[in-house]
Amino acid sequence: MAALAHRPWVAEPSEHRVRAIAAATAQRTPAAQLAELDRLVTENRRIHDVDSVNLNPATNVMNPRAEAMLSAGLGSRPSLGHPGDKYEMGLEAIEQIEVIAAELVAEVFGARYAEIRVPSGAVANLYAFMATCEPGDTIIAPPPSIGGHVTHHTGGSAGQYRLNTVPAPVDPHRYTVDVDALRVLAHEVRPKLITIGSSLNLVPHPVSKIREIADEVGAKVLFDAAHLCGLIAGHAWQQPLEEGAHLMTFSTYKSLGGPAGGAVVTNDAELAERVDRIAFPGLTANFDVAKSAALAVTMIDWQVAGRAYAAAMVETAARLADELAALGLPLYGGTTSHQFALSAQRWGGGQHAARTLREANILTCGIGLPAPSVDGDVNGLRLGTPEIVRIGMKPQDMPDLAGFVARGLVEPLEVTADVSAWRRQFSGVHYTASVSTRRQLAVNTSAAQIDPAEASDPAPR
Ligand SMILES: *Cc1c(COP(=O)(O)O)cnc(C)c1O
Numbered sequence: 001m002a003a004l005a006h007r008p009w010v011a012e013p014s015e016h017r018v019r020a021i022a023a024a025t026a027q028r029t030p031a032a033q034l035a036e037l038d039r040l041v042t043e044n045r046r047i048h049d050v051d052s053v054n055l056n057p058a059t060n061v062m063n064p065r066a067e068a069m070l071s072a073g074l075g076s077r078p079s080l081g082h083p084g085d086k087y088e089m090g091l092e093a094i095e096q097i098e099v100i101a102a103e104l105v106a107e108v109f110g111a112r113y114a115e116i117r118v119p120s121g122a123v124a125n126l127y128a129f130m131a132t133c134e135p136g137d138t139i140i141a142p143p144p145s146i147g148g149h150v151t152h153h154t155g156g157s158a159g160q161y162r163l164n165t166v167p168a169p170v171d172p173h174r175y176t177v178d179v180d181a182l183r184v185l186a187h188e189v190r191p192k193l194i195t196i197g198s199s200l201n202l203v204p205h206p207v208s209k210i211r212e213i214a215d216e217v218g219a220k221v222l223f224d225a226a227h228l229c230g231l232i233a234g235h236a237w238q239q240p241l242e243e244g245a246h247l248m249t250f251s252t253y254k255s256l257g258g259p260a261g262g263a264v265v266t267n268d269a270e271l272a273e274r275v276d277r278i279a280f281p282g283l284t285a286n287f288d289v290a291k292s293a294a295l296a297v298t299m300i301d302w303q304v305a306g307r308a309y310a311a312a313m314v315e316t317a318a319r320l321a322d323e324l325a326a327l328g329l330p331l332y333g334g335t336t337s338h339q340f341a342l343s344a345q346r347w348g349g350g351q352h353a354a355r356t357l358r359e360a361n362i363l364t365c366g367i368g369l370p371a372p373s374v375d376g377d378v379n380g381l382r383l384g385t386p387e388i389v390r391i392g393m394k395p396q397d398m399p400d401l402a403g404f405v406a407r408g409l410v411e412p413l414e415v416t417a418d419v420s421a422w423r424r425q426f427s428g429v430h431y432t433a434s435v436s437t438r439r440q441l442a443v444n445t446s447a448a449q450i451d452p453a454e455a456s457d458p459a460p461r
Pocket of ligand 1: 058120121122123125148149151197198199224226227250251252261262
């Protein structure tokens with residue numbers, strides 16, 4: 001018998017799966033439990049790092065050197081308070097890592113203030129909502145039909161903080177908000193905050209125009225760069241803070257290729273002070289400094305190799321989209337970013353198409369599009385290039401990949417083995433900073449491999 005109780009509010013297929021796993025867990029001895037965990041870690045490596053091509057733009061591989069920081073004895077050390085005035089003793093090294101990570105984030109994003117004590121992108125958005133709004137206030141946010149994220153809506157952190165979200169009007173010809181209609185709406189509902197930035201971004205968003213509208217009604221502007229932060233860090237995209245966003249939030253594990261986590265950056269001292277108090281003593285006591293160290297390593301990769309990586313993500317996405325369209329697949333619009341979408345009506349919906357591609361060892365997921373809806377599913381399929389570029393794929397590899405996607409959507413099991421065999425040509429993590437013998441950082445476009453000696457000794461060898 002599992003200890004976990006039945007949860008009637010969870011959909012039956014999920015709850016059935018949970019109960020089967022919990023019941024098997026309850027049967028195992030501690031030794032068998034450990035063996036099972038090891039087996040699952042290996043299986044996950046096989047799925048992601050050996051068998052599958054991951055076209056989900058919400059994921060990435062990490063530089064092994066950043067990943068090593070996650071198991072370097074940092075994460076279990078509590079660290080309360082500001083550096084230089086820590087409550088607990090022995091934090092002289094850890095408080096330096098905390099400041100290095102924040103400084104590097106500020107440098108990479110051209111921001112005056114960086115908050116890194118943020119567990120996730122969702123919590124980064126909560127920080128932004130708390131810094132700009134009171135419960136009961138109204139915000140305007142992109143709707144799900146243009147990739148608007150749940151964190152900005154009732155079910156997510158906006159709703160948890162009791163904000164009232166009014167969906168932004170959509171420009172049906174561009175995958176972003178309609179600024180003229182937004183102006184009318186903003187004067188009508190008087191929001192405290194207008195958010196922009198989605199889970200699918202095809203064109204630059206009209207940030208400076210949104211800022212003008214926000215100024216007219218006394219609102220602040222939040223740019224949610226959960227997906228775009230890599231392109232922003234690599235200067236392959238608009239710089240939202242420069243264009244007038246008061247705050248920018250992001251996830252650190254998507255296009256940024258760092259550890260799971262979030263961050264908030266701003267140039268506004270008043271907002272920075274509020275965010276600082278929200279982070280501590282507000283919503284974190286201690287925070288995960290292992291993650292902060294991994295983020296610092298990730299930022300060094302961006303400083304050294306970021307422009308090349310971001311440009312390659314964009315170029316590779318454009319080529320893959322073109323190749324898919326040439327094969328007759330229904331490309332939605334097009335893209336100028338690292339991600340794009342296919343209209344998924346012909347496959348019965350985006351999640352349905354993604355489950356089919358899963359059988360072909362191609363990983364994707366659904367997304368909303370401002371197009372005819374599909375019963376019981378989203379109407380788009382989202383694809384992106386952060387991971388495939390970081391494992392070494394180039395634009396010239398995209399005709400092959402497009403062929404696998406097109407066939408995989410029709411006869412997935414016929415291509416599974418070929419997809420995996422083809423994928424195995426690519427390995428390691430590219431676009432990392434490597435320490436050369438001259439003790440200077442050089443772009444490492446060849447793959448970084450785990451090298452424990454180098455990980456603990458950055459001196460020239
Ligand atoms: C993924 C995502 C988030 C949430 O980020 P997590 O780090 O997963 O919590 C927030 N906003 C948008 C637009 C996203 O796509």
